[in-house]
Amino acid sequence: MxxxxxxxxxxxxxxxxxxxxxxxxxxxxxxxxxxxxxxxxxxxxxxxxxxxxxxxxxxxxxxxxxxxxxxxxxxxxxxxxxxxxxxxxxxxxxxxxxxxxxxxxxxxxxxxxxxxxxxxxxxxxxxxxxxxxxxxxxxxxxxxxxxxxxxxxxxxxxxxxxxxxxxxxxxxxxxxxxxxxxxxxxxxxxxxxxxxxxxxxxxxxxxxxxxxxxxxxxxxxxxxxxxxxxxxxxxxxxIAPCGMTFVTTGLYKEWNNNLLVGSLRFGYLNRCVIENNKVIKEEVVLKGIGRLRNVAIGPDGYIYINVEKPGYIFRLIPLI
Incomplete structure (x- = not known):
């Protein structure tokens, strides 16, 4: 990485x-x-x-x-x-x-x-x-x-x-x-x-x-x-959006094709459900985790997020 x-x-x-x-x-x-x-x-x-x-x-x-x-x-x-x-x-x-x-x-x-x-x-x-x-x-x-x-x-x-x-x-x-x-x-x-x-x-x-x-x-x-x-x-x-990715891996089945956006201002991950090129639902995930600078899908299919100060990288593991 x-x-x-x-x-x-x-x-x-x-x-x-x-x-x-x-x-x-x-x-x-x-x-x-x-x-x-x-x-x-x-x-x-x-x-x-x-x-x-x-x-x-x-x-x-x-x-x-x-x-x-x-x-x-x-x-x-x-x-x-x-x-x-x-x-x-x-x-x-x-x-x-x-x-x-x-x-x-x-x-x-x-x-x-x-x-x-x-x-x-x-x-x-x-x-x-x-x-x-x-x-x-x-x-x-x-x-x-x-x-x-x-x-x-x-x-x-x-x-x-x-x-x-x-x-x-x-x-x-x-x-x-x-x-x-x-x-x-x-x-x-x-x-x-x-x-x-x-x-x-x-x-x-x-x-x-x-x-x-x-x-x-x-x-x-x-x-x-x-x-x-x-x-x-x-x-x-x-929300001061920063970082953006679509969920394209099968590891998070309920999130497939959802859009993920980080929030610098409020310190959370924003999950957007998309239908016909419209955001029809939003969910706040990881509220209070900190200024979320980036979100990406790794080669292993997992979601990774980067949080400022002190500079953490988290991998999100789906609950089975």
């Missing part, structure tokens, strides 16, 4: 649960919301040993410290990362220190989907197709642009963009029944969303929203607008 630590460390957990530090991880800025985010193995990892990391990168310009989200590919060789290749850099860099996104997911054609948050510049980035933040991007495994990307023929637009109008997406998963890409993102105060991501679609942030500013003021009166997608589900008050 490979585990990222926000402070810029990457660990390998062996079969005896001994922790080994992986060398060669790029230097990351680790203040505010930045740090080392996600790790993804290439679908052909057993042959090519490619691993992908998303992380915050720091650049100094004069007196300004600028950051952005970067996705890089490496070869993992005997607990050492080698042959670094940058796959995506969320240009432009920003003075802001929030909303990095950084979720990654491969499809069955070895194309990589990556989420970039709006970097706290909601009135600039999410609706601007010449900027990368506030979008879901899709690239080939070498960082090149798929020939069928939705904006590939549009002059000047960032060709890697798959969808736009996002705030801070921290969950990506493919629905096992429909094979659609599902995503969740943080709202401001209220208005956390689950969306089904379609190419070239605009998901509305910040023009439409079910949330308000953190101080209670209103930044938009619009809940919908022509040409902008509606979430299939939203949470008000916010």
């Amino acid at each position: 490979l585990i990222t630590d926000r402070d810029g460390l990457l660990y390998r957990l062996d079969e005896n649960r001994n922790r080994h530090v992986i060398k060669g991880v790029p230097t990351v800025r680790k203040n505010d919301q930045d740090g080392l985010f996600e790790i993804q193995l290439h679908p052909d990892f057993e042959d090519n040993k490619w691993v992908y990391l998303s992380y915050s990168d720091l650049k100094i310009e004069g007196n300004d410290s600028l950051t952005t989200t970067v996705v890089s590919r490496f070869v993992l060789d005997n607990d050492q990362l080698k042959q670094k290749k940058d796959i995506l850099i969320a240009l432009p860099y920003s003075k802001k220190k929030v909303h990095f996104g950084g979720k990654m997911l491969f499809d069955n054609k070895n194309r990589l989907y990556v989420s970039f948050g709006d970097r706290g510049e909601r009135d600039i980035n999410p609706q601007d197709l010449y900027r990368m933040p506030g979008k879901i991007h899709r690239v080939n495994d070498d960082g090149s642009i798929p020939v069928d990307n939705p904006f590939v023929d549009q002059e000047g637009v960032k060709k890697s963009i798959f969808s736009y109008g996002h705030r801070n997406p921290q969950g990506l998963a493919f629905n096992p029944l429909t094979h659609d890409l599902w995503q969740h993102e943080h709202g401001p105060r209220g208005g956390d969303e689950i969306n089904i991501i379609k190419p070239k679609k605009n998901y509305g942030w910040p023009v439409i929203s079910y949330g308000i500013n953190y101080n209670g003021t209103v930044f938009t009166k619009l809940l919908e607008k022509e040409g902008m997608e509606q979430p299939i589900h939203y949470w008000t008050p916010s």
